[in-house]
Amino acid sequence: MKSNxxxxxxxxxxxxxxxxxxxxxxxxxxxxxxxxxxELVDVAFxxxxxxxxxxxxxxIIDSRPYKxxxxxxxxxxxxxxPWTKFDEKKDLLPKNKDALLIFYCGGVECKLSHKSxxxxxxxxxxxxxxxxxxxxxxxxxxxxxxxxxxxxxxxVVADNTGMIVDSRPLETKYNKGHIPSAISIPFSKFExxxxxxxxxxxxxxIFYCGGLHCRLSHKSxxxxxxxxxxxxxxxxxxxxxxxxxxxxxxxxxxxxAGEVEGSIDLARFNEIMSKNPSSIMLVDVRDADEFAKAAxxxxxxxxxxxLEAKAKELPKDKPIVFICPTGARSGEAFYMLQDxxxxxxxxxxxxxxxxxxxxxxxxxxxxE
Amino acid sequence: xxxxxxIGLTALLFVMVSVxxxxxxxxxxxxxxxxxxxxxxxxxxxxxxxxxxxxxSPKPVVSPADKTMAEWKTIFESRNxxxxxxxxxxxxxxxxxxxxxxxxxxxxxxxxxxPAQCQ
Numbered sequence: 001m002k003s004n005x006x007x008x009x010x011x012x013x014x015x016x017x018x019x020x021x022x023x024x025x026x027x028x029x030x031x032x033x034x035x036x037x038x039e040l041v042d043v044a045f046x047x048x049x050x051x052x053x054x055x056x057x058x059x060i061i062d063s064r065p066y067k068x069x070x071x072x073x074x075x076x077x078x079x080x081x082p083w084t085k086f087d088e089k090k091d092l093l094p095k096n097k098d099a100l101l102i103f104y105c106g107g108v109e110c111k112l113s114h115k116s117x118x119x120x121x122x123x124x125x126x127x128x129x130x131x132x133x134x135x136x137x138x139x140x141x142x143x144x145x146x147x148x149x150x151x152x153x154x155x156v157v158a159d160n161t162g163m164i165v166d167s168r169p170l171e172t173k174y175n176k177g178h179i180p181s182a183i184s185i186p187f188s189k190f191e192x193x194x195x196x197x198x199x200x201x202x203x204x205x206i207f208y209c210g211g212l213h214c215r216l217s218h219k220s221x222x223x224x225x226x227x228x229x230x231x232x233x234x235x236x237x238x239x240x241x242x243x244x245x246x247x248x249x250x251x252x253x254x255x256x257a258g259e260v261e262g263s264i265d266l267a268r269f270n271e272i273m274s275k276n277p278s279s280i281m282l283v284d285v286r287d288a289d290e291f292a293k294a295a296x297x298x299x300x301x302x303x304x305x306x307l308e309a310k311a312k313e314l315p316k317d318k319p320i321v322f323i324c325p326t327g328a329r330s331g332e333a334f335y336m337l338q339d340x341x342x343x344x345x346x347x348x349x350x351x352x353x354x355x356x357x358x359x360x361x362x363x364x365x366x367x368e
Numbered sequence: 369x370x371x372x373x374x375i376g377l378t379a380l381l382f383v384m385v386s387v388x389x390x391x392x393x394x395x396x397x398x399x400x401x402x403x404x405x406x407x408x409x410x411x412x413x414x415x416x417x418x419x420x421x422x423x424x425s426p427k428p429v430v431s432p433a434d435k436t437m438a439e440w441k442t443i444f445e446s447r448n449x450x451x452x453x454x455x456x457x458x459x460x461x462x463x464x465x466x467x468x469x470x471x472x473x474x475x476x477x478x479x480x481x482x483p484a485q486c487q
Contacts, residue, residue, distance in 0.1 A: 260404075261402065262404070327404065328403075328404065331403075331404025332404060332408040334404070335409075336408050339408070
């Protein structure tokens with residue numbers, strides 16, 4: 001009798017352990033079918049490789065159809081290479097064959113990621129994985145959110161079915177161009193401005209900022225999820241992708257901002273210098289002896305050490321652009337003016353490696 | 369004994385997490401602040417310091433190329449700014465300001481691709 005009781009208790013304990021094991025497993029591994037690729041990973045593995053910006057030798061690839069699936073929601077940072085267009089788009093894969101490639105599609109029954117992974121392996125990629133539980137398992141992660149594409153954002157704007165939030169700085173970015181109807185909640189002021197978010201926490205909210213290297217929208221999304229918002233998305237490709245597809249909004253200026261805060265778009269700078277250099281005031285902030293050796297035609301010299309004293313003499317009727325050989329002194333000049341003359345709005349600097357030639361010409365090389 | 373070990377490990381974990389969050393590295397391994405802004409903020413520290421008479425010149429005496437990137441990392445992560453002087457001004461800086469200055473020093477350290485250029 002005693003022996004039977006002990007057996008019964010042992011069996012009960014074993015059953016409890018099994019039950020707990022089943023409940024506790026958040027991302028159970030699916031039974032492996034024959035058609036599956038052999039190197040499978042779970043969503044926790046993927047999560048540790050989702051960074052902003054993405055690591056250089058890591059690519060997460062969405063094998064689902066672009067318009068029907070990817071545009072409406074994908075893992076942040078994932079690149080779209082639909083299985084049906086694999087051959088056409090395979091050049092998007094990294095050049096480094098040892099890069100980590102993680103393919104995913106629509107869940108355990110979806111074969112697209114497995115087919116794509118096998119094909120990538122046959123192309124010589126050595127570190128190829130598949131997330132068999134796919135995008136559904138990403139969405140189930142607590143505190144995570146999907147990314148959406150510009151086409152999706154455009155539909156939300158057109159249909160007025162959600163709130164679009166610009167997480168970039170107000171004066172240097174938002175005021176110079178933003179997605180129509182977007183409100184400004186710079187991440188640096190999120191705490192004080194979060195009251196601008198919709199009252200209903202179920203309202204769709206889409207955050208965006210300056211592109212795939214910008215973290216502001218992601219940080220804002222996480223904060224809003226903590227606040228209880230349940231339908232949060234990030235337009236990771238951000239304003240650069242929007243402008244490329246739909247053009248700049250009405251607030252865009254003649255002098256176009258570059259990717260880095262306060263910088264001028266280099267192509268636009270070259271255009272201005274070749275067509276209408278007098279439309280800006282180009283201030284060379286190098287020391288006088290450097291300026292005397294070679295300087296750009298039409299530029300004026302105000303060494304950065306003397307700029308603060310001369311700030312009031314700067315014109316208010318045209319954009320001011322600071323320049324130096326690397327962007328260090330000109331960047332400093334930009335922030336100095338932001339501090340001591342905040343009323344001057346049209347101020348930029350050239351974020352590039354600049355070569356000054358004796359004939360008054362110059363050459364720009366984008367800072368790496 | 370077990371309880372003490374558990375408390376010790378928890379405290380260690382807390383310290384490690386706090387340190388890693390205080391200056392989270394960016395994707396390139398740098399501090400992730402704004403080095404252009406950091407340069408201006410750094411100079412502003414000495415301007416204010418000279419204004420109240422602790423130093424004779426507003427021009428900073430410590431430059432990024434004085435130490436390696438790893439050395440700057442150690443200094444800024446330990447928040448030991450004694451070598452810079454002007455501790456009153458350092459004490460008034462926000463975490464973001466310090467991160468920006470750290471980024472400026474780290475990005476232009478003696479073993480960086482552009483040590484203390486464009487001073």
